[in-house]
Every structure is written in C-alpha cells, then in structure tokens.
C-alpha cells in the first residue's frame with residue numbers, strides 16, 4: 001500500500017541572481033512499513049527533500065501526495081494540522097521542549113490532539129519503555145545524554161501514530177554506540193507499529209541498517225535499492 | 229499545557245526574568261504608593277471639608293442658593309429636621325439660619341456669612357467646636373480645675389465654643405477673619421444686617437472662640453452665632469431655618485440619601501457635599517484620572533523593557549519555535565504561548581509590587597507619614613503635615629488589568645516576529 005508518492009519534485013532556491021537547483025526532478029514511492037535511508041553527500045538535497053515531504057517547505061514544481069492528499073494544495077493552517085496528525089518528525093537537534101520532562105514531551109502532541117489523560121499516559125509509558133527510557137520518564141532533556149534525547153524524540157514522533165516518521169540526520173550528533181542503539185530502536189518500532197521511517201544520513205553505520213537505500217546526488221535519485 | 233510551558237519558560241533565564249520582574253515590582257511600588265499618597269491627601273481634604281464645612285447633605289429653600297433672601301426659609305423646618313433626624317442613616321441634623329452680614333472691628337470691617345446655630349445640635353453635625361483652641365480642653369489637658377482665676381485666665385486667652393450662657397452675644401469666627409479684623413478672644417465686633425422689611429439692624433458680639441481649619445476661605449467667610457441671637461436681630465422666628473445640615477452615619481449613604489430626601493421633600497433643594505463645593509468633587513474625580521495616567525506612563529516605560537526581553541527570548545528560541553511549529557503548534561498556539569509568557573513575566577513582578585505597596589500603604593495608612601520635617605509650610609497650603617496614604621481595592625484590580633493589557637500589547641511584536649518564521653528556515657539556522 002502506497003502511503004507517499006513524489007511526482008517530479010523540484011526545488012529551486014532563488015538566491016539573488018544565483019539559482020540553486022537543490023532538488024531536480026525526483027520521483028519516489030513509499031509503502032506502509034518501509035525503513036528507508038536517503039543517502040548522499042553534503043549539499044545533495046537530502047534536507048530539502050525531507051522538508052518538502054514533511055510539508056515544511058513547498059516544492060517549486062511537482063506533487064507530493066500523502067495517502068491521497070496533495071499536500072501542496074493544503075492551506076497553511078490546514079497543513080500544520082495535517083503534519084500534526086500524519087507525520088512524525090525527528091530532527092538532528094533541538095527536538096525537545098527543554099522545560100518539559102521526557103514524558104511530557106512525548107505527550108505534547110497528544111495534548112494538542114486532545115487525547116484523554118489515561119490514553120496519553122498509557123501511550124507515553126509504552127513508547128518510553130520501548131525506547132529503553134522507562135526509568136527516565138520524569139527527567140528533563142537537559143539531564144539526559146544526546147542519545148537519550150534522540151530516543152525521546154523518536155518516541156515523541158511516534159506518539160500520535162503518524163503515517164510516517166521523517167528523521168533528518170537523527171544520529172549526526174551521536175557517538176557510534178548511541179547511533180547503533182537509536183537505529184535498533186527505530187527498526188524495532190518500525191516493525192512493532194508498522195510505521196514507515198524515512199531518514200537521511202551520510203553515516204555508513206546507519207546506511208547498513210536500512211531496508212531500502214535511496215542515494216541522491218545533485219538533487220536527483222542516483223540509485224534506489226532494497227537491502228538484505 | 230501551553231499555560232504550564234509558558235510559566236516554565238519564564239524561569240529558563242532566571243536572571244533575565246528576575247531583572248524584568250524587579251523593574252516591574254519597583255515601578256508598581258513607586259506608582260501605587262505615590263497614588264496612595266495623593267489619594268490620601270485628597271481624601272483627607274474631603275473628609276475635613278465634610279467634617280468642618282459642608283456636612284454630608286444640606287437642604288435649602290429652592291431659591292436660597294441663588295438669591296440669599298431672609299424670607300427663603302425652609303417650610304416647616306422644625307418637623308422636617310425632627311423627621312430626618314429620626315431616620316436610620318442620619319447621625320444628626322442642625323437647623324441653621326444663614327444671613328449675609330457686615331462684621332466690623334475697631335480696625336476694619338468685611339462681609340461674612342453669619343450662621344445662626346443651636347450649639348448643641350451643631351456640635352453633632354460639624355466639628356468646628358473641635359477646631360477651636362478651647363479653654364476647657366486645655367484645662368483638662370493640663371489637669372487644671374482650680375483655682376478659678378486660672379480657669380478664667382485660660383478662657384480669656386484661648387476661647388471656647390458657646391460653652392457658657394452669656395449675657396452678651398457670642399460669636400465664633402475663623403482664624404483668618406480674626407487676623408483680618410485684628411481681633412482676639414474676648415474682643416468685641418459689630419454685626420450689621422438688613423432685616424426682611426429692608427430696615428437696618430445690628431448688634432454687638434463678643435468673640436468667644438477662634439476656629440482654625442485647613443480652608444482659609446471658609447475661615448474668612450463663615451462666622452457662627454447662637455440661633456436665637458440671629459433670629460432676634462433679623463426678626464425671624466427662631467424655629468425657622470434657611471439650612472438643614474445633615475450628618476450621616478456612613479459616607480457611602482450620601483447619594484442614596486440625597487435622592488431619598490429629594491423624593492420625600494420635592495419642594496426643597498437637597499444638595500450633597502459635592503454639590504455644595506463642586507471644586508471638591510472635581511478634584512477627587514480629576515485625581516483618579518491623573519493617578520491612572522501616572523500608572524499608564526510607568527507601565528508604558530516598563531512595556532518597552534518587556535518587549536525587548538521577549539524579542540531576545542524569541543531570537544534565542546528560533547530553533548525550538550521552528551520545531552514546535554513543525555510538529556504541530558499552529559499560529560494561534562504559538563502566539564498564545566508567547567503572550568502568556570509575557571503576561572506571566574509582567575504579572576509576577578506586578579503582584580509582588582502590589583503586595584509590597586499594599587503592606588506599605590497599610591502601615592503608613594494608619595501610622596501616617598510626618599512631612600513636617602520636609603516642608604515647614606505644609607499647613608499653610610491647607611493640608612495637614614500628617615499624611616495617610618490610602619487606595620481603594622478597585623485600584624489594584626484596575627492596575628492588574630492594566631498590567632495584563634501592557635503584557636498583551638508588549639507580546640504582539642515579539643509574537644508576530646516568531647510567527648513570521650518559516651519552520652524549515654528556523655531549523656536550518658546555525659546557532
């Protein structure tokens with residue numbers, strides 16, 4: 001079942017006189033439950049692509065269709081809600097609200113979605129235990145390591161059962177042990193929750209764990225292959 | 229949720245928030261305390277005016293105030309006074325004659341309003357008797373009762389308020405008038421007036437006491453004699469009255485009582501102290517406007533500091549705000565969060581400031597502030613050197629509202645700035 005389709009997507013940045021063709025005609029499909037890595041050298045257009053998929057940025061040309069919604073056609077206010085209900089985000093850093101505990105961070109979107117309290121608590125507990133932080137639920141992000149913070153971010157991204165999770169270089173700030181650990185957890189949740197993960201990286205240890213590898217270069221898909 | 233995040237955000241940069249809060253606290257203490265001093269001064273002035281000059285309510289013949297003719301007495305004043313005096317809200321009623329007269333000493337002469345009063349009634353309505361340096365009080369104060377000679381000496385030199393029956397007519401005048409006429413206690417003055425039929429009449433009075441209040445105009449123009457003395461001079465019935473002065477048990481009863489009395493006695497003119505001395509009412513009203521103006525100026529100044537702080541907050545948290553917008557905080561929520569944070573930042577200092585100001589006002593409101601040390605001539609301008617700051621509870625409520633309003637206005641620019649950000653851009657920014 002296709003949950004995401006990119007149809008000839010372009011992104012051109014107009015930087016005073018100079019035009020940067022950051023994404024240059026990309027066609028891609030993603031099925032439910034995929035665990036895919038977007039790989040490419042720095043400046044190849046990974047962040048730009050993920051931002052457009054996540055509705056944070058509009059393509060200059062082309063269509064992005066989530067399920068059957070053309071997200072380019074959504075009004076800005078609808079787009080925010082669409083993101084909140086359908087897409088989980090994990091960023092490289094600054095993922096968490098520093099004044100809230102791990103658990104409150106995970107429950108944040110459920111709050112915005114007005115989940116009842118007992119459901120929120122059950123879900124946040126379940127997820128934090130799944131990412132191995134059952135004993136750190138009441139810690140603030142400032143008291144946690146980078147790897148632990150990214151695990152909370154993954155739990156937060158999954159909290160409201162999105163259609164897919166986008167992660168732009170989630171391990172860029174982590175050491176190799178934490179990187180491995182985070183990827184294992186993501187993979188496990190991908191299986192358990194049947195949620196699609198699309199993450200960008202230029203770290204080979206991460207690439208190794210992906211089930212599908214999309215290589216891009218100069219804003220175009222170079223290779224697109226399954227792994228294992 | 230957004231509430232609690234906003235509150236916790238306030239404490240992220242403890243030092244910076246504290247500085248803003250302390251600024252607000254100091255601004256509030258200064259503004260509120262200054263307001264309380266002005267308010268206390270004006271209230272004191274009003275209180276004294278009611279106490280010595282106007283009483284709470286006065287009743288006249290409807291034409292009396294515009295054209296003070298002897299004939300414009302209040303109809304059946306005696307019954308009216310008795311009835312009003314028996315009303316629950318009323319402390320006392322004094323029925324007076326009021327006649328414009330010429331008063332002359334050996335040195336000079338001037339025109340004054342001569343009030344004919346029944347001293348027994350009058351002391352219950354106004355406190356002029358307490359404004360006299362009274363011989364009996366001085367005697368009591370120093371424990372002097374005998375010998376007679378000392379008592380007599382005191383009476384001769386310090387005066388009294390119609391204390392004893394005296395064969396000669398007694399008059400009580402103000403300090404200001406006494407100085408103008410160059411008279412003293414026991415001096416004789418001559419009073420001349422025109423009777424109802426147009427003929428001239430007059431009599432000799434002896435100054436029994438000299439009162440001293442804060443209003444020198446009143447001192448200069450208002451003199452008191454016994455009612456029967458004035459009645460016999462004018463040929464009026466001692467039972468009649470030009471004026472019923474009414475003292476109520478409670479200040480707040482004035483407006484309802486005015487309308488009540490006017491309803492019962494449509495044939496007379498019922499006036500509150502504000503109608504009698506319009507300048508007094510105006511001062512209190514203008515003062516309120518001025519006090520709010522002071523507070524608005526203070527808050528405006530603080531508002532700029534708050535805007536500045538919140539701008540710094542937004543700039544610092546660009547990435548975090550970008551993340552929040554990416555994961556689903558819509559514009560309304562982002563705006564609300566920043567606005568709440570600004571309100572919390574402002575109101576915390578505001579509440580502390582109001583509390584401290586409240587305690588200060590409470591303390592000095594009863595202990596008083598003695599300004600004698602600072603300005604010797606304070607009494608000269610009509611205000612007592614003891615100052616009792618005070619302010620109503622409604623003032624605090626309004627101030628709270630103003631602080632919240634300031635915070636809301638101060639949050640608009642930083643919040644709009646935050647909303648202008650594109651989350652994708654915000655997340656790219658390197659810090």
Ligand SMILES: Nc1ncnc2c1ncn2[C@@H]1O[C@H](COP(=O)(O)OP(=O)(O)OP(=O)(O)O)[C@@H](O)[C@H]1O
Nearest residue numbers: 013015020022040041042043044045046047048049
């Ligand atoms: N806001 C922008 N304005 C102009 N050019 C931009 C903007 N954002 C990105 N670019 C350019 O678009 C190209 C693709 O950038 P992008 O950040 O998507 O690459 P990336 O693959 O994520 O790189 P990295 O691995 O370093 O994160 C780059 O040449 C970059 O300079």
Ligand SMILES: [Mg+2]
Nearest residue numbers: 046047048168
């Ligand atoms: Mg990137």
